[in-house]
Amino acid sequence: MKILMLSIFAPHFFNWTKQLEDSGHEVYWLDVFDSNTKVRQIDFVEQITGWRYKWDFPGRYFLKSNAPGITRFINIFNERNFEKQLQKEIRRIRPDMVHSFVMYLTGVPALPVMQEFPRIKWAYTAWGSDMYYYRNQPKHLAGIKKTLPKIDYMFADCNRDYSIAKELGFKGKFLGVFPGGGGFDFSKMDTFIRETDKRNIILIKGYQGLHGKCIEVLKAIQIAEKHLKDYRLVVFGAAPEVFDFVKNSFLKEFGNLEIYGKLNHQDLMKLMGQALIYIGNSSSDGMPNTLLEAIVMGAFPIQSNPGGATAEILEHGKNGFLIEEPEDTKEISSLLLESLNNSELIEKAVCWNSLNIKPELERERVKERVLQAYKSIEKDL
Template identity: 40%
Template sequence: MKILMVAIPNHHFFQWVNQLKDSGYEIYWLDANDDGVFSHRIPWVTQIKGWKQKWNYPFRQTVKKKFPKLYKAIQNYNQTSLASSLANSINTIKPDIIHCFEMQLTGFSILPVVEKNKIPFIYSSWGSDVYYYKKRGTTNADVTHFMNRVDVLISDCKRDVKILTNLGFNKKSFVFPGNGGLELNKHKIMPQNDRTLIIFKGYQYDSGEAIQIVKAIEVLPFKLIKDVEFHVYSADKEVEAYIKKSKVFKALSYVIHPRHQRLQNEALLQLMGKSIIHLGNNLSDGMPNSLLEAMGMGAFPIQSNPGGATAEVIQNGVNGFLIENPLDFTAISKLIEIALSDLCLRKKAQDYNIRFIENNYKRATLQPEIIQLYKDTIL
């Protein structure tokens, strides 16, 4: 079986694809961004790169930097579209399945091509792809038009399946984590008594609201946090700048892991295994892989709940706390204070969450189901 995947270079995409390494499938990846660089994350996959520039003329980067208007005019003639590249790839590869990751970034661009054939078409929705589509200027008609061509939907949460079902989608659908499943090292999970960190995601761009977390920490009783080391990962520049100007954080121990210097997943998991609390706060999201990873590593989760997605895995007050208003840092602060003050709650949550992730999101368990999904698509 030949599977042609269309996606941007993304950590979760690479993790998903690597599940298929020994499946016997021939996997091809059309890089929707075309950075031109071979990815060593999936070396066994046939990678379609270098398609975007018709002619990589001398001093192209210099022209781009110093003469942006001229560069834009040249690119109108010099750039191949993603749709054209997909059409060429289909003619060459003759795939049995096309699998598109994300609607906004790739799906709409390739729709005119996939509408011209009957090749089984799988679509994976991630994060804010479905829940936030109106905020990104996409209409119900746009989504319905796209979903009419989709044969199989894979979503990272039940919420998005329901949204698309309400818009008329009535074909096969599956709910899997965006990366396909978790592989966690239990030896890196520390008891709650020995944990000394608080970790949170630093997204502020688009729908992220990490600055509200920083504000929530600033109003906590200082005696609760004076011995805590804070780690903010995937931190956008606005978040980094805010923390560095904060008078409260000047008196605290903290480490910033900038978004552009991606923290390796293994290192992130190790930090989660040492963290008392993991916080994530967004106006929109799907089922965050980071949340599932933090739960599996025993960090007490405090997470925003856009559209009820997070409530699919967190029972509020039992195995974590739900942030109902991402813009209310005072309420977020109260949740952090309660969690820090209640060791018994955190211990029970840690035991519950480790079992929950093991039973529902273990990669070794989900992998055969995902491999079978592709086989069933062409039956």
């Protein structure tokens, strides 16, 4: 089967697509925003990059950063149209299926072209806030409602998004819930795992902004300060706002607080494998990939639960804690202290997750299910 993937430049997408290597499918990727970069990880894929600008003139990036108005004017003449490029590639490749990753980035923009080729099957993968947040944005909602009825197949990282998609007009075949980037390679991760009683890190996801609520977790840390002196408090992937918040609060006096920006995956897994507790907090998300990694690496998860997505794998008080109000610092502080004061709960939760959730996230097991899903599409051709 010939598959044309539509996605932005994203590690999740590359990890997912890697599952199709040696599958017998002929895979193409149109980089919708055109990073103009070839990705070695998916070198078996024909990567359509470098298409966006007619002339990649010297100094373009400098001009883009320092004179955006001039850049916008130049791009009126210099930038190729995505719809025309997609139309061109469909006519050249003649795919059996087009697969869009994220509705508002590659689904809605592709709709006018896909309507020209009604015989081509169309699949869609929902990630993160794709359905949950953007259904409440009127401009996005109109496009979502027009697009979903035209899509034949859907993948998602949680059942919540399938329910939302059905409400908004999806009538196709749901192919199942999968981790956004496919499964995890335990052979590369298990070596970093420590026994629970040898862990002393409270690991915090540092996202902040439209959805991320790390600062609320840090405020909860302030409330619980006197109970946390024996732990390493580690924030990873910290946004600039998080660094600024710490700099301007008494958290800067904490000798046991460490803040990191972007970490490579191996360093993050080392921290996960040493973490007693992992905290992820956001007002909108799907099934967080870092939550799944924390479970795989044996940390006790405390995670926000927008729209009930996290509750699909975490039962509050059994194998983790759910944050129901991501801006309620007292709730977060209370959950943190409750977990620290109940070592038996942590032990039982980590054991339960290792026996019941972790095996289902193993890369080869997920890959087998993914390939079966694509095979079911092929049978419909």
